Amino acid sequence: MANISISEEDENIILQVRSLGFRTPDAAKYRVLRLALAKSLRIETPPESGLDTIEKKGRDYDLEVVTGFGKSENEKGFHDFDDAVRALLSVYHQEDLFASDQEYKKLLQRHIRRGLREIRTSWNAGHNFINWLREELFQGLTSDNAQLAVATETDLLLDALAEISVHAAIRDIKQGIRLDRYALYLANINHLDNLKKGLSKLSFRLGLPENAITLSGNKEAGVVNLDIPRSPEHWKTVAPARLNEWADLPHPEKLPVWLGQTVLGENFNMDLAEAPHVLLAGATGSGKTVCLHSLICSLLKTQSQEKLQFALIDPKGTELNAYAKLPNLFGGFVAKSTLEAANMLDELVETMEARNRLFVEMGVRDIDEASKKSALPRIVVVVEELADLLMQSRELETPLVRLAQKARSTGIHLVLATQRPDAATFSGLLRSNIPVRIALRVQKHTESSIILDQKGAEALLGKGDMLIKLTDQLEPIRVHGAKIGDSEIALAIQKFGR
């Protein structure tokens, strides 16, 4: 029987695709050879004759298993599509390959070797295999074929769902900013349990990291939303211009803050005055500083100097420099050293107490009532790295806790950022008084639990992908931030300065 010989390198890539791409180490290897053939046929020029020689031979594959050549139609387990392959190659090479088995085998081997070489160079185990397949095999297709690509993806999803015993119909697919949202109709309610339990297997099966796929409710009965992330090349960006557009709208909130857009692209904003304090945590590089900029710039763009002051504490000394020239900074500067931070926190506690005394004299309960009689600015306190601050001086937790417990009614609000969400940084006393939590991507699910009281942040996509929990009762909302840069910050400061 005619054979297809391949090199040792090619045999290695077959093994890799099988175990790391398809993620089924015992899948038939000939599937990878067929993939290589498809890949080679996508190239317009015929494979060179140089491919006929190989340096280090790997092994031979029987054509019988690759195309079904020589198998009788009645034999079980193999579909003989040798005729189809032969016809394809005949058209491709403009020669009748039904006339010569030898010529057919030679050209088929060239294609397979070329295809495997292409796979070796364009895919590696770190890539998302499904996305790679989509790009490599379906790129540049007409819209009809693009629909075919979507259909293939949908089939893959349905197959993967069937493997975890979920039989579903896809009601709708919406392309979000970084995720595709599949609305799945489950005829049998028991399948919802299977889906919940099988989510990580589903992620694995679709070539995604564990927990990458998330589930949420849908208004329609029997329907759930499955959010499946796309690879970063296919993300849409949330442009910083969205913040400007949002800032131009009327805002009933006292301290409106825009943090980005939800999965399907709706603006996400909240009222920091109602929060009334926020923890913002995520691993290094997850986008904390950029998110802080979004928060600060929202306030600069919507508030005036008479209504708002910032108290800025930046133990790293590098992240909040852009705001050093703000006209009405609390204390007049950005606190960087431990001593400066300690003094600033003490002054904030004194301000809180002085305001409380003033409210008693005025016969009012809080800043809202007081502001009707005399202008008092709210104060937003930003700590850029809580862990650094507390490591330098553990005592600084005391004024922070006092502010967290009592400052709300006096119009002082805390925004505490940290890249180390551990029990030492975010102690029980702070936890119970900081209700709003923003989690960017973290390393471990235990860190996610410290921030949100549940896992999930370890599976975020980084770069401003976040889960926001507004109160203890609500499920966190997924939001993608905008990359607010120096020019947006400069413009926001200019607007506030006026």
Ligand SMILES: Nc1ncnc2c1ncn2[C@@H]1O[C@H](COP(=O)(O)OP(=O)(O)OP(=O)(O)O)[C@@H](O)[C@H]1O
């Ligand atoms: N919303 C976003 N959209 C796109 N890219 C982003 C976004 N947010 C952050 N990034 C990218 O991630 C990088 C790191 O962001 P950032 O400096 O905010 O992280 P960080 O969590 O503060 O890191 P560190 O703790 O090390 O300071 C940015 O330089 C930017 O390239």
